[in-house]
Amino acid sequence: MSKHALLSPSSAHRWLVCTPSARLEAQYPDSAGESAKEGTFAHKLAELALQRYVKTIGDMKYQQEVKALKSGKSRFGDYYTRDMDEYVGEYVDLVIQKFEDAKEKDTEAALLLEQSLDFSDWVPEGFGRGDAIVIADGTLEIIDLKYGRNTPVTAANNPQIRLYGLGAYNTFGAIYDIETVCLTIMQPRNGGESSEVLSVGDLLDWAVSIQPSAQKAYEGKGDLTPGPHCQFCRAAVRCRALAAYQLDMAKYDFKDADQLTDTEVADVLARTDELVTWANKVKSYALTEAVEHDVHWPGWKLVEGRAVRKISEPDQAAEVLSVQYGHTEDEIYKPRELKTITQLEKIIGKKTLADELAGLLIKPPGKPTLVPESDKRPEWNSAQNDFKAI
Structure with a gap:
């Protein structure tokens, strides 16, 4: 089985609408962006924390693995920030709480981590991986971590997590008596927790409804259909x-x-x-x-762009200016300034900084901006905002 499915759950919102897109994308390299790498790192930290909780790894092994991940030698080391521990912790706490609640209802409750999920009965060669699955008392719940912060992701009508739920039911439906499937997305940096609850019958009806589109997508047939789903199409x-x-x-x-x-x-x-x-x-x-x-585009050529001068050895330059030529610190150094809130949060942690600077962190009213009516923010009221300013 290849590492990534052609009809991957993460791009289902695209290939279900623009069915030829999956085959077209396959012609281009999959170069993961910085956000995707950061998300992968967050998932690895979360997986380790949950493995420690279910005792598949001990405390010492956990500490060693986390230290190795966060180190500069790790390919993920550059993505670690103090607030990542807090955000990942919110997801881990949610999974643990849901499992603990499930155990109170059903002594046979199960928590499954990083499970391979097969939904190829409805989507050709369709498979994926579920972050966390809780099964108890006739309910199967998929809990998916989304670490992105720019685009809110909700569970309602979300084809990706529905496919995860479908794969989980396909895998465990023969073992457990499942009547309800709960699909939960946890996006700690943008919106928190959201869920969609479906009966098994409704989920299977949806699976049947997408089969024709999935088959077209697998064959690369259908019409190219542009829209917002094109954002991350390669x-x-x-x-x-x-x-x-x-x-x-x-x-x-x-x-x-x-x-x-x-x-x-x-x-x-x-x-x-x-x-x-x-x-x-x-x-x-x-x-x-x-x-x-070395592609030459008609009417265009490569040239050297504008270069910005820089000092190659700042400490040495400062010593020359001050010691050799007698310039004062005020002349050669910038005034000291406080780092931005975002920079401080990365170093100290978001919650810790909020506690330590209680009463000193303010959020003035934002400038009005036009957004689609579907945006969840309340409509701007000039009179209310003028009053806030006063």
Whole structure:
């Protein structure tokens, strides 16, 4: 079995809508970004903590493994921050609490970690891995850690965790009498816990409903369908359908904003961020291909960019300026300044910093910004915000 399924659960939101995308993506290298690597590190820390809880590893082994992961020698060492312990701890505490609650209802309750899940009866060659599974009292619960902070991920109608639930039921349904499947996502840095509860019948009905799309996706058939799901598609930079969708804004003929109708302004607002993101991806792809693969794009050439001067040996430079030429510290050093809250949280930890600076951390009202109506934040009220400012 390959490491990653062609129809992976994490990209199900894409291949269920744009069925040819999975085969197209397979033509491009899977270069995980910094966020993905950080998430992998967080998952490893969480797995170790839960292994210690269920006593598959001892305290000493746990300490050794965690120390090795956090060290500079580890390929994950650069991603460790003090607040990661707190965020990962929230997920670990949630799993433990759910299992402890389950044991009170059912003495035969089971906690399973990092289980291989097979849902190939509904999705060709479909498989994945479940972070944590609690089975008790007729209920199977999948608990999935999401460490990302920029995009909120909720469990409702989420095809990824539904596939995990499907795979878990397929694996354990013959062993346990399962009537209900609870699908839980824990995203400690953006929204916390969210769950969707389905009967086994409803989950299986959903599985049957996606079979035709999954088969098309496996065969690479169907129409290219651009939309928000294109954000992390590796084929996005070469997708003609996405290019046509993004460049469709040219239909407004670059009129001044006050010459557009209300509907046209709303359409531009809905497309702008996606257009900028897509354009930047195309630029990055073109540069990488030119530098690493000597690709010559028609009408473009590689040149040396603007270089910024820098001091190669700051300590030595300071010594020369002060000792040899008599410049004062005020002349050669910046004034001392406090690090940003984010930098301090990484060093001290988010909760610890909040406790230590109680009463000194403030959050002024944010500037108004336009977002889709589906955004969970309350609508901005100018009178209320003016009052807060006062």
